[in-house]
Amino acid sequence: MRRFLALLARNRLALLGLVVMGLVVLLALVTPWLPLKPPNVTNTSDKFLPPFSEGALLGTDHLGRDLLSRLLWGTRLSLAVGFAAAAIAATLGAAIGVVAGYYGGRVDNVVMRGVDMLMAFPYILLALAIVAALGPGLFNALIAVAAVNIPFFARNIRGVTVGIAHKEFVDAARLSGLSDARIIVSEVLPNVVPVIVIAMSTTVGWMILETAGLSFLGLGSQPPQADLGSMLGEARSAHITQPHTSVVPGVMILIIVMAINLLGDGVRDALDPRLRSGALSRPMAATQVARDHVPPEPRAEGVLTLTDLETQFHVGKRTFRAVNGVSLHVAPGECLGLIGESGSGKSVTALSVMGLVASPPGVITGGSAQYKGQELIGARYGKLRQLRGDRVSYIFQDPLATLHPLYKVGDQLIEAIRVHHPVGRRAARERALGLLRDVRIPNPESRIDAYPHEMSGGMRQRVGIAMALANDPDVIIADEPTTALDVTVQAQILSVLSDLRRERGLAIVFITHDFGVVAQLCDRAAVMYAGRIVEQGTTEQILNHPRHPYTALLMKCVPELGAGRRRLEAIPGLPPAVDRLPEGCAFADRCPKVQPDCRAGEIVLRQVGDHAARCLHPVERAREEAAQ
């Protein structure tokens, strides 16, 4: 509760709403003791006095009644009716919802059918029907407004209750012999209260508006008693000549409803954990770049060369160093494997190249990425967009989420082509068919008009590959494209990629945590840990003679066919959190060979021939061989 209030207070607009609402409620509460003229005493000789007249601060209405006094009394009435309606609707709606949700089955079915039926009515129409039956009057209007809001509460609360009714603690209470009534009161209700509060905070404004509306139509409060709505209704006849009589109550309704809405939004935000973390930010078209130093010159040749790349996530006051000075390069026709556990920064490295890291919270804070000598980090959006998908393209993991669910796969392929080449739809479709054939999709003529959800995982992954190939790119960055697939499909897809590399001289960066895939496809490999490259070399070197203990351990985790009864080992411990990286080697805490100097300051990537490792006490090649 304290935390909730603190969150609410941090939201300045909600606080404003709270203050305004507090003032209005306070005014309404003390109205009977204020030195006001009686609200209903007519004095036709003083009718239509303008605002700021003597003795009538806001002027008078068509019967000479003091508007200020009527306004405050009217506010009091409107608030009372609005809150009463909200309380009634919440109580009855919650009761219905809890009963339906808790008992389920038949009860639930019958009750919710009725609720759906009521919701089939346009909202205000139902209120009108109820007032028509009961007759005009403020009390009847209150009942009508409360009644039409009951279904809304019932439906919301039922949903939450269904979730709670099957939780362990409710089962436990049932087993301990508590009665249903006791369980509902002691176990269910406390959990649905936040939902009731949210629902009330979002509807009480509507209810005040609706009661004002009914009174405005002459169906609510009856003269001489007046709430804000009927003040507005009475003022309508003289509206054009004496606007102040209608503007005064109208503005009051506006202020009240606006304050309630601000407050309601604040309450909702404070109670909704997703909004609290700011997770609902939209990623921008390209990752934000904020480099505070001049990007370094590339130190290696390649069609794609990354040098000292740094990408961070800024969440609140915390900084996660997802990519911490990564240098990589890949040559035409070459395949580079990028290996590491989940969270090691492989994907973020890959996405940084074309500015596809979600931003906010992602920021590229340093380094360079060059495609054929053109700098990509910090490049204009237009240039980046031109290269994306045309020269450098991506294959993503999980194609069910990465393909647009509402477009046919053919149209998505055609779009990929037409974004970069001004060809007609027909020609693009032919090309798309060719691409589907290239990735060995059977029956491409019929598959081209299928939606992603109509295809199998393997087929969708092929579509993802076809899309990446659409414009004959120079570089493909494949982010675990085979992880979600079974072994046979995986083998097929790898051979497709392998063929294409040979035929087209494609450079591939292949991200994976599977050494088998690396052995099959890659010429060179780089191993990442906690945002840095810890070892880099030819596939042969990495697989057969790993120097970094991490690589060696990682390989022991891989079950090997025909290797007999080797123990499958997991690396003990967890990778460090990248917002609190330790000094020295990030792997030190999990390393079997750790020495005191491992934790003392920066460790460089030491190059021996074309094999590099970031380790002070690397696995000795001789010992490795002796052990085997």
Place this chain on the structure above:
Amino acid sequence: MGSYILRRLVSAIPVLFGITVIVFAIMALIPGDPATAILGSYATPENVEKLNRDLGLDRPAVARYFIWLGNMLTGDFGTSFSLNRPVLDEILERFGATLILAGTSFVLCALFGVLAGVVSAANQYGWADKAITFAVLLGISIPSFFLGMLMILAFAVERRWFPVSGMYAIYGGGGLGDLLRHLVMPATALAVVATGVVARLSRSAMLEVLRQDFIRTARAKGVHERRVIWRHALRAAMVSIIPVLGIQAGFVLSGAVYIEIVFQWPGVGRMLVDAILTRDILLVQGGVVFVAACYVLFNIVVDVAQSLLDPRIKT
């Protein structure tokens, strides 16, 4: 698709049936003797008895309901005693006016609501987003009837840009131009709240969609950001926007009541208010059932639109 529409129509039958039951049940709430309630306590016994007979009040409730339902199915909604003409004739004559008003408002709210929501989401936390968010807050907080009155003051009194009231000019009126001139202010006033609601929802739906993986795919393909927003993201967001549009259709259809009163628009809403004040029960019953039924049918249109948009819905 044809069979889907047919199935949705069939599934609407129990809902329509339920609507008549609910309306009938509500009318049964009338306290005391309805005929006396309608005619007042000074009515002669003969008149009370005659009205009781006309309303069929001398029979049991269930029988009364089925007679009423049967009559309605044959197009007989009864006779309005205050207007002394068949209820259905009166409704049909006025429903066109309501439909023009509510229909225009609906188009306005769908168009500008979605537009504002998309612009707002695409510029999250930018000045456009802040301006739209503020306008939306104002829009959903102002009572439509008060807004209508303010518009009259602003645009129809000193600046005579638009007529104060009515649907056509009394002298020399008629024609589409005249109708449009009369329509601008009421349709706008009616649309404002719904536009705000749609804009709010569209914004959050777009923000939700823009975080999805397939948006990153579109960007990785090199699709221009404009197209990413207006095609890829909006198409996916529409799946959650369309049901809200359905709800807003009901809102403008019934909220037209206030606007019809403020602008003297000759529609069903004004008829209903008059009927309630004169306690013309048959007219109220008929009007409510008719409008609610139209709304149910419109929701079928919404469902069909949804199924056209989302191939994952089984048709």
